[in-house]
Amino acid sequence: MAVRSNLDLSKIYRAPVFQTRSARDAQYELSRQLIDHGLRWHPGDVTASLHRRELDRISLMILQYGTEVEVSPLAFDDFALVQMPLRGSVQIECEGTSIHIAPGEVAVVPPSCTVRLLWEPRCEQLILRIPNSLLKAGDWDHYRLLQNADARAGNCKWEDPAYKMRPDLLEQWVGLLQQAVAMLPAGATNPLHPAWLNHFEQTLASFVYAHQPSMLESAQHAREAEASALGYRPGQCPQLDRLESYIRGRLFAPLSLVDLARAAGVTTRTLNAICHRHRGVAPMTLVxxxxxxxxxxxxxSGAPTSVTEVALEYGFGHLGRFSSYYRERFGELPKQTGRTLKEAQYCR
Known part of the structure; x- marks a missing residue:
């Protein structure tokens, strides 16, 4: 009951979709509103009802069945469901995992999961239907790289089956949820700018996606790796050793910051910190x-070659910039290095 008292859901309650005492009608209407599913009704009074509002692409629903019921939806691929009991409890069974959620708790059912839900009598839930299209793969490439996760159809791949949101995240989630309800229009049209509305929905979807257990574990490992890397004294950093070995093996090839971070096995932010701490320069300057x-x-070396050939051999396509960088680093032009070498050889 604490969750319900802390949330103003009146805008959703003012938008009834149906209310029925017919089990058949309830299943028909819910199949139209959500997804085809099987229902097994236990003895008791059916008092099924659904209230629903649309933010833009995210749907907010309040659903109850009245009596105890088992729900077996067909597999869904293009959206995730976030469920939060307002009263009563629900048992979620998904791919060998069993989760019990009560008022004050939140469960997430990602796409492509085979799931069965057991609603206890008089259970009422707030349910969010979040399209997977709100999660753009490019926005999560860096973190998915840490997990070796694959993109599918341009969207992010969920790594975990159904899971319960961690208790220390619930306050932030409820805050986002209340903001979402507040953004529901009072009239027929939403006065908010579509771009801002889209940005908020992406934020809400990203919060759910980012806080699945595997993503949290990956982030923790990255933080631990960063702390470990920055704890090394100069010359004793294995991440830097891997990085420099990688660069020396590709002195002529084009390299990106992401390439360097992958080779070192750290995030780009950690890579930047390692290079500044141990070499005093940014990663690309180190290259x-x-x-x-x-x-x-x-x-x-004395090998017969020209400055132009050397510049091109080591990835410098612009001879003028090569000469400028060379003089900045060594205090002389590359042609002066060659001339000095020849003079020394002549004197011998």
Whole structure:
């Protein structure tokens, strides 16, 4: 009851879809509103009702059956369901996992899960239907990289079966939920700008997606790796060793910041911190410096070659910028290095 008293759901309650004492009518209407499903009614009075409002792409519903009922929906691929009992309890069985949720708790049923729900008598739930299309794969590429998760159809792939939201996240979730209800229009049209409404819905969907157990575990591992990496003294950082080995093996190839982070096994933010702490420069500057070092070594080797050939060999397509970077790093132009070497060889 605490959740219901803390939420103003009047805008949803003012939008009834149906109310019936017929089990057959209830199943027909719910199949139209949500998804085809099987229902097994236990003895008792059927007092099924549904209230529903649309934010834009997210649906907010309040559903009750009255009597005890078992619900077996068909598999759904394009949306997730967030369920929060307002009174009574629900048991969720999903792929070998059994979850019991009571008022004050929240459960998430991701797409592509085979699920069975057991509603106890007089249970009433607030249910959010969140389209998977709100989660754009590109927005989560960095974190999905840490998990080795795959994109599917341009959207994010959920990693976990049905799960219960962690208690320490419920206050933030209820705050987002109350904001969503407040954003429901009082009239026929929503006065909010469509772009802002879309942004808010993406935020709400991302909150649910980001706080599934595997994502939280992945984030914790990343934080631990960052703390471990930054704890190394200069010259004793294995992440930096992996990074520099990776760069030296690709001195002529185009490299991105994501490539470097993947090679080091850390986030881009951690990579930046490691490079500044141990080398005093940003990651891409480190790439340039290692290439310049290799180019200088080549010029000092005495091998017959031109400055242009050396520049191109180590990934510098613009000779003027190569010369400028070279002088900044070594205090002389690359042609001066070659000339000095020849003079030293002549004197010998």
């Amino acid at each position: 340039r410096n290692l290439r310049l070092d290799a180019a200088r070594h080549r010029l000092l």
